[in-house]
Amino acid sequence: MIEWHSNGVGCSCSLLGEDSNPRHLEEDGFITITDTVYMNNSNYIDYYLAICLNCQTQYKIEEREYHSLWWNWIKLGQNKS
Incomplete structure (x- = not known):
């Protein structure tokens, strides 16, 4: 990951995966949760x-649980503003 980041390939948000808790990432200042949709x-x-x-990439992050809680990150596109 350090080599990927130092080569300037892209934003580190593209590395987010199933164990990336969006609430923790918001607390740490990496993302802003704009909406929470309940079942x-x-x-x-x-x-x-x-x-x-x-x-400014937008994501839909599905919260799922099987044996443990996990998140499915779906890239929606980039905000043009």
């Missing part, structure tokens, strides 16, 4: 909408 008639989170504060 129908429940308190369970279906997905988050978020934006990377470095490159």
Whole structure:
């Protein structure tokens, strides 16, 4: 990862994966969660909408659980503003 970052290949948000908790990343100042969508008639989170504060890439982040909690990061595109 250090070599990838030092070569300037892209933003580190493209390395986010199943163990990347969006709430922790927001607390650390890497992303902003713009919306939290809950499953129908429940308190369970279906997905988050978020934006990377470095490159402005927007993500849909599905929160899932099987044996443990994990997140599916889906790139939606980049904010042009």
